[in-house]
Amino acid sequence: MMGTTRALAVCAAVCALAGARAGAQAPLIPRPVIGAPKPFRPPAIVERRYANGMRLVLVPFRATPTARIELVIRAGSADESATRPGVAALVAQFLSEGEQIAQMVSDLGALGAAISVNTDSRETVLAVSVLPEAAPAMIALLAGMARRPAFEATALERLKANAVRGIQLQRTQADWLASSRTNSLLFPGNAADRFPSEEQLQSIDAAAVTDFHARYYAPSRARLYVAGTFDQAGVERAAAAAFADWPATAAPPFSLPASAELRATNAGDRPVIHLIDRPGATQARVQVSFPVVDMAHPDHRVLNQINMLMGSTQTARLVANIRERHGYSYNIHSRLARQPGATQWMVAADITNNVVGPAIQEILGEIARLRRDPPAAEELRSFQSFMAGILVSENSTAQGILESLRWMDLYGVGTSYLGTFIQNVYTVTPANIREMADRYFRPDRMTIVVVGDRTTLLPQLEAIARVE
Amino acid sequence: MIMRSLFALVLATAAPCLGQTTPVTRLAVSVQFHTLSNGLRVVLSPDTSVPLARVGVYYAAGPRRETPGRGGFAHLFEHLMFEGSPQLGPGEFFTLVTGAGGRFGARTLYDFTKYNVTIPSHALELVLWAEADRMRGLRIDQQRLDAVRATVKNEVRQQAFNRPYGRFVWIDVAEVAQTRWENAHSIGGETPDGSMADLDSATVADAENFYRDYYSPANAVLVVQGDINPSRVLEQIQRLFGTIPPRPVAPMLPIEEPRQVAEKRATRVDPNAPRPAIAISYHLPPRSDPAFWTIAIIDQILIEGRDAWMHRALVEERNLTEAIYGGISTRHGSMYTVNGPNFWSAFAFYDKGRSPDSILAVMDDQIARLQAGPVDSATLARAITKARADLYAELSANRNEGIVDMLGQLTLFGDNPARINRIEDEFRSVTPERILSTARDYLRPTNRTVLLLDTPEPK
Numbered sequence: 016m017m018g019t020t021r022a023l024a025v026c027a028a029v030c031a032l033a034g035a036r037a038g039a040q041a042p043l044i045p046r047p048v049i050g051a052p053k054p055f056r057p058p059a060i061v062e063r064r065y066a067n068g069m070r071l072v073l074v075p076f077r078a079t080p081t082a083r084i085e086l087v088i089r090a091g092s093a094d095e096s097a098t099r100p101g102v103a104a105l106v107a108q109f110l111s112e113g114e115q116i117a118q119m120v121s122d123l124g125a126l127g128a129a130i131s132v133n134t135d136s137r138e139t140v141l142a143v144s145v146l147p148e149a150a151p152a153m154i155a156l157l158a159g160m161a162r163r164p165a166f167e168a169t170a171l172e173r174l175k176a177n178a179v180r181g182i183q184l185q186r187t188q189a190d191w192l193a194s195s196r197t198n199s200l201l202f203p204g205n206a207a208d209r210f211p212s213e214e215q216l217q218s219i220d221a222a223a224v225t226d227f228h229a230r231y232y233a234p235s236r237a238r239l240y241v242a243g244t245f246d247q248a249g250v251e252r253a254a255a256a257a258f259a260d261w262p263a264t265a266a267p268p269f270s271l272p273a274s275a276e277l278r279a280t281n282a283g284d285r286p287v288i289h290l291i292d293r294p295g296a297t298q299a300r301v302q303v304s305f306p307v308v309d310m311a312h313p314d315h316r317v318l319n320q321i322n323m324l325m326g327s328t329q330t331a332r333l334v335a336n337i338r339e340r341h342g343y344s345y346n347i348h349s350r351l352a353r354q355p356g357a358t359q360w361m362v363a364a365d366i367t368n369n370v371v372g373p374a375i376q377e378i379l380g381e382i383a384r385l386r387r388d389p390p391a392a393e394e395l396r397s398f399q400s401f402m403a404g405i406l407v408s409e410n411s412t413a414q415g416i417l418e419s420l421r422w423m424d425l426y427g428v429g430t431s432y433l434g435t436f437i438q439n440v441y442t443v444t445p446a447n448i449r450e451m452a453d454r455y456f457r458p459d460r461m462t463i464v465v466v467g468d469r470t471t472l473l474p475q476l477e478a479i480a481r482v483e
Numbered sequence: 484m485i486m487r488s489l490f491a492l493v494l495a496t497a498a499p500c501l502g503q504t505t506p507v508t509r510l511a512v513s514v515q516f517h518t519l520s521n522g523l524r525v526v527l528s529p530d531t532s533v534p535l536a537r538v539g540v541y542y543a544a545g546p547r548r549e550t551p552g553r554g555g556f557a558h559l560f561e562h563l564m565f566e567g568s569p570q571l572g573p574g575e576f577f578t579l580v581t582g583a584g585g586r587f588g589a590r591t592l593y594d595f596t597k598y599n600v601t602i603p604s605h606a607l608e609l610v611l612w613a614e615a616d617r618m619r620g621l622r623i624d625q626q627r628l629d630a631v632r633a634t635v636k637n638e639v640r641q642q643a644f645n646r647p648y649g650r651f652v653w654i655d656v657a658e659v660a661q662t663r664w665e666n667a668h669s670i671g672g673e674t675p676d677g678s679m680a681d682l683d684s685a686t687v688a689d690a691e692n693f694y695r696d697y698y699s700p701a702n703a704v705l706v707v708q709g710d711i712n713p714s715r716v717l718e719q720i721q722r723l724f725g726t727i728p729p730r731p732v733a734p735m736l737p738i739e740e741p742r743q744v745a746e747k748r749a750t751r752v753d754p755n756a757p758r759p760a761i762a763i764s765y766h767l768p769p770r771s772d773p774a775f776w777t778i779a780i781i782d783q784i785l786i787e788g789r790d791a792w793m794h795r796a797l798v799e800e801r802n803l804t805e806a807i808y809g810g811i812s813t814r815h816g817s818m819y820t821v822n823g824p825n826f827w828s829a830f831a832f833y834d835k836g837r838s839p840d841s842i843l844a845v846m847d848d849q850i851a852r853l854q855a856g857p858v859d860s861a862t863l864a865r866a867i868t869k870a871r872a873d874l875y876a877e878l879s880a881n882r883n884e885g886i887v888d889m890l891g892q893l894t895l896f897g898d899n900p901a902r903i904n905r906i907e908d909e910f911r912s913v914t915p916e917r918i919l920s921t922a923r924d925y926l927r928p929t930n931r932t933v934l935l936l937d938t939p940e941p942k
Binding site for chain 1: 586629630633644646868876
């Protein structure tokens with residue numbers, strides 16, 4: 016209200032003079048010409064390795080006012096035995112349990128507010144942003160969580176119940192239904208996509224939890240990253256005190272699988288749509304996917320650009336077509352979904368029921384065009400400038416820097432990657448793009464999953480594909 | 484180059500648990516504030532730690548400015564702002580920003596609509612030029628309005644209706660608890676039955692009128708932050724924005740809510756929800772009232788973190804739910820993003836078959852503890868630290884765009900961007916006595932709405 020009153024007063028004074036006419040008559044100012052970007056210098060990294068094999072990575076970086084701390088344990092769903100899916104995530108949930116941890120969290124006040132614990136196929140990550148002065152105490156707390164969790168029997172039932180609730184919620188969500196079906200079609204049997212049933216979760220006992228922890232939570236599989244603003248000497252002391260005496264164990268060595276075999280999933284002569292019924296849904300979730308090679312493969316650099324050009328920014332072809340031109344979907348996008356040994360390029364959208372068929376046809380048309388015609392040099396150049404620019408912004412915060420460092424570590428990509436990224440972006444040509452699209456986006460590897468109201472969608476889908 | 488960063492370490496009395504000599508962080512954001520002759524307010528904040536510049540343009544044009552029959556228009560208009568201006572055609576803003584290596588975003592909140600760009604700093608002038616061009620004039624035709632409308636309706640469907648808990652708390656509490664249409668209707672413009680008739684009936688003339696009435700320099704704030712030379716940027720702004728002729732701003736209708744005198748209760752059925760949920764929402768004091776900041780501390784004591792009272796009582800001691808959620812302006816923005824009538828809420832999901840009153844009773848017990856007597860100093864100190872940590876998280880959000888938003892909001896809401904460096908003091912000034920009186924004044928049942936969310940009947 017205050018702003019409005021003041022704004023009116025200003026206008027009473029100046030609008031009278033200007034006659035309060037809209038801006039059309041004012042002279043237009045020509046578009047400025049901009050110069051060259053400043054060079055991007057990745058921040059310096061300090062690395063330590065303790066005798067037990069654990070690594071410490073420090074990135075002093077004052078652009079972020081807090082310290083970002085991420086403790087990575089290389090233990091994930093891929094380490095589970097096939098009969099015990101869900102145990103990796105359950106162990107991770109246990110890390111925040113127990114009287115001692117609760118007391119530490121409580122004593123440290125703010126520190127407990129935002130520790131996130133996430134488990135994927137290869138890693139469990141404890142991540143938190145803290146006020147700089149609290150970084151050493153936070154490191155001690157994370158060490159206590161990872162090294163000495165209290166596996167209390169009373170907590171086990173509660174955590175399993177929570178996990179079951181999580182599964183129930185997931186299964187009401189169209190995007191999860193679409194991606195889990197897609198994964199099972201593209202990468203059958205892949206460890207990353209084993210979703211436990213409720214019965215499997217309920218059958219996990221205390222021994223399974225403690226065994227998994229004892230086997231995989233080991234210094235050789237642990238890395239501590241600290242980025243942002245912090246007192247470096249204090250953090251190094253705290254990290255050494257917290258982790259250097261962690262006894263080395265004979266944990267199974269960590270390794271990544273090879274890229275998935277890129278196999279055909281259909282005959283390729285006519286698209287196949289896998290339809291999951293969600294009665295009464297007002298939109299359909301559509302996911303179109305192709306298996307591709309993993310991050311560390313040289314082709315990935317070009318696939319990254321294809322992804323940008325097709326659906327990872329507002330000017331991308333699929334967004335310009337499906338969203339801006341037709342208004343079929345608000346959230347159409349593409350991305351490279353990265354899982355070691357199971358990477359895919361995917362297009363996903365929530366689409367209004369009555370235009371699902373035409374929207375899928377437009378998506379397929381854009382993919383076919385990319386395989387047929389190289390992009391115009393000017394179009395490609397614009398996306399390359401975008402990628403060069405966002406490299407800077409994505410690495411402009413402590414959290415962003417750690418995201419980069421962590422996947423580079425995981426895939427063993429050399430540390431020169433960031434520093435040479437921008438010059439490498441501009442070496443990709445329109446012909447490279449077409450060739451790579453042709454190599455990876457073959458019709459016989461295309462998997463289409465639709466989640467929506469079957470009765471409404473079936474006639475539209477059958478007009479363009481075989482529906483399963 | 485002198486490295487300047489957005490905050491400084493200052494030696495101060497540390498929290499007792501961290502030892503006597505720990506340096507404590509304090510914000511020290513560099514802020515320059517100018518008002519141009521056409522009324523545009525300009526905030527400049529240099530920080531050369533990375534070669535990026537951030538631009539935020541904030542128009543005091545949110546859903547509270549809408550008129551009945553045109554619910555959701557401010558948000559629809561947010562999308563129309565990318566459809567054309569005197570020198571930019573539909574979508575050209577996107578190309579211009581991304582082609583220069585930048586990213587952009589826009590968002591409609593209750594009291595304003597914001598447009599953000601982050602770009603390598605060498606391209607800043609180009610972004611300022613584009614933002615000035617669309618503050619200078621609007622170009623929109625029927626065909627583009629129709630395409631944008633279809634996209635926006637998809638957005639509303641996706642967020643409100645095609646996922647579980649899509650409208651829970653942030654939309655349906657306002658519908659029940661607010662008495663004025665301006666405050667009660669959905670930002671998306673949809674009604675609980677799924678109708679989007681207001682969006683369907685919006686016209687090109689509506690867009691032209693909304694732009695004329697609310698998208699004028701005097702109703703806007705421009706924030707430029709990052710790797711900038713303030714005097715050079717101010718010169719550019721004078722040339723690009725200062726030459727936009729002033730336009731009058733339409734007066735705002737009153738939006739104050741009357742004092743609530745009886746508890747409200749409502750039940751909503753969510754066809755997508757796997758489990759029921761309960762929310763309690765209390766009307767808040769205005770931001771200018773110290774009680775507003777006291778409630779932010781109360782929120783920390785009751786809800787945020789593992790040491791929070793409701794978390795301990797509901798989750799750890801009684802296992803009635805897996806988590807307790809809530810806060811000021813929960814599920815849409817934060818305590819810093821809203822100026823008009825607003826809520827503090829607490830909510831939880833629970834298993835079918837359980838009674839919501841069993842959860843409500845435990846929530847009420849915790850509130851009663853606050854109302855019985857002053858909290859101890861350790862509890863207060865922890866809550867203040869958590870509130871500061873949340874503030875820093877807010878400033879770092881969206882790759883540090885949070886700091887730009889904070890400067891924009893403080894200017895829109897009170898013409899005082901420099902206040903960013905004193906927010907921590909608001910938290911530090913809260914006392915046990917203030918918590919006691921605020922809990923008694925505001926966390927009374929007659930000031931609240933109890934909202935139950937039910938799952939659909941099995942078919």
